[in-house]
Amino acid sequence: MENSLPPGPRMPSVLQTIGWWSRPTAFLERCRARYGRRFTIRLVGQSPFVLLSDPDEIKALFQAAPDVLHPGEGAHILEPVVGPNSVILLDEGPHLEQRKLLLPAFHGEQMQRLSGLMTELAEREVASWPLDEPVALQPQLRRLTLEIILRAVFGLERGAQLDTLRELLTEMLAFGDSPVSLLPPAQALLAGRGRFGRFERTGAQADQLIYELIDERRRDGDGADDVLALLLQARHGDGSPMSAEELRDELMTALVAGHETTASQLAWAADRLAREPAVQGRLHDELDAGEDEAYLTATIQEILRHRPVLPNAEPRLVKRPIEIGGIEYEPGVVLFASAYLIHHDPAIYSEPYAFRPERFLEQPPGTYTWIPFGGGRRRCLGASFALLEMKLVLTALLERCTLRSAGVPAVTTRRRGITIRPPRDSMVVLTRRAPTRARAATGAREAAA
Ligand code: HEM
Structure with a gap:
């Protein structure tokens, strides 16, 4: 089997591991330059990883039968946080069943019901950001996206419950930032002690509050618009509702x-827009005209192409032999669809390193060539949620401000937890926009009302 895998770097696996973790995109690019669109890398203590970036091979990967590839098994390091019922950890029948329960709650049309809430939270947050001085937006954006999830998914109202859970969950997520702390050996070694002990205690407190929230919502019934409201209505094939444990794990x-x-x-979006005055100008014009959102949509698609925060889709563990692109992969190998590589392939995207939203006005994103949300039956369940959120946050920001870059050039990328983000010291300066006639008129009407 070993011999039949695509070629890849021969350097010791320790060095490959360092490259993979510390220079994720540059490492992938170097491998592709040397070995082509598919290659094998070997990380310490892991099965061989094969990275794929040919659209036909990605299609075959995304369409493989559920008993052939197991993405859920590949994600098991998340279990201490998300719990054993999480859709992200399951495979085959159980995955399908859980996904069916969740799909209606994350459906694009349902998401529209959350627009008002998301806009309100985004506008309030943006209004609190300082003007005319360099500001690092990453912490503010993290606070905003956390608030949006707690309100729009968990359905928490303002108040003590929201404040306590926000605090506990922030602490838990900070723990997850260090990937090493989630590795099973570290957990076993540290169970009940030190940092991991604190993580377990925080988790137990958060769980208690989440279970109370679920009980309360079940008892009171509700006409709320949030994701939890829809999950409470979801029914298994036998007509039973989701259990409290299932609900907790999916939240x-x-x-x-x-x-x-x-x-x-969103941090990449702010960083990029601050360097692209022409794109910003066109977005401002579109906003002011108030007619359609074609250019904003294309800009968001281009941000996700240019800087996919997850450079590769979920790892897919081979369970039964599968042939892709003339190579037979045996059980035990792990296959990755590389969004970063396919998004930067000059045969697919002309000038792939240039930031050019217009490309998506000319041609909509392709199912197997634009894969920031992965694909197939594992495609990101929150894609509509995330796209709506990005649209509303960027609208709130651009309505109010113009962005200018004030920090180091974003030539480097950094990992934060599992995502790739701009360097922490990437700063922007926000300047208040002069109200246009159209917006001034709306403002005056609102003031008069
Ligand atoms: C810009 C933001 C986001 C990006 C780039 C993103 C990207 C991804 C990717 C690449 C996957 C793996 C798909 C695959 O391997 O085929 C995934 C899975 C998933 N995402 Fe997202 N995601 C985002 C936001 C969200 C949000 C907001 C939610 C929920 C509110 C969410 C929920 C999920 C879930 C539940 C899965 C697992 C699906 C399954 O295994 O069936 N994501 N996401």
Whole structure:
């Protein structure tokens, strides 16, 4: 089997591991330059990883039968946080069943019901950001995306419950920032002690509050618009509702999968827009005209192409032999669809390193060539949620301000937890926009009302 895997770097696996973790995108690029669109890398203590970036091979990967590839098994390090019922950890029948329960709650049309809440939270947060001085937006964006998830997914209202849970969950997520702390050997070694002990205690306190919240919502019934309201209505094939444990695990999954990803993606958006005055100008014109959002949509698609915060989709563990692109992969190998590489392939995107939203006005994103949300039956469940959130946060920001870059050039990328984000010291300066006639008129009407 070993011999049949695609070629890849021969350096010791310790060095490959360092490259993979510390220079994620540059490492992938170097491998592709040398070995082509698919290659094998070997990390310490891991099965061989094969990175794929040919659209036909990605299609075959995303369409493989559920008993052939197991993405859930590949994600097991998340279990201490998301819990054993999480859709992200399951495979085959159980995965399908859990996903069916969740799909209606994350459906694009349902998301529209959350627009008002998301806009309100985004506008309030943006209004609190300082003007005319360099500001690092990453912490602010993390605070905003956390608030949006707690209100729009967990359905927490303002008040003590929201404040306590926000505090506990922030502490838990900070623990997850260090990937080493989530590795099973570290957990076993540290169970009940030190940092891990604190993590377990915080988790137990958060769980108690989440279970109380679920009980309360079940008891009171509700007409709320949040994701939890829809999950409370979901029914298994036998007609039974989701258990409290299932609900807790899926809420935590949304938090882990949706908080840092969206925050980092928005951080890239702010960083990029601050360097692209022409793009910003066109976005401002579109906003002021108030007609459609085609250019904003294309800009968001280009941000996700240019800087996918998850450079590779979920690892897919081979369970039964599968042939892709003439190579037979045996059980035990782990296959990755590389979004970063496919998004920067000059045969697919002309000038792939240039930031050019217009490309998506000319041609909409392709299912197997634009994969920031992965694909197939594991495609990101929160994609509509994330796209709506990005649209509303960027609208709130651009309505109010113009962005200018004030920090180091964003030539480097940094990992934060599982995502790739701009360097921490990347700063922008926000300047208040002069109100246009259209917006001034709306403002005057609102003031008069
Ligand atoms: C810009 C923000 C986001 C990005 C770039 C992103 C990206 C991804 C990717 C690449 C995957 C793996 C898909 C695959 O391997 O085929 C994934 C899975 C998932 N995401 Fe997202 N995500 C984002 C936001 C969210 C949000 C906001 C939520 C929930 C509120 C969410 C929930 C999930 C879930 C539940 C899965 C697992 C799906 C499954 O295994 O069936 N994500 N996401």
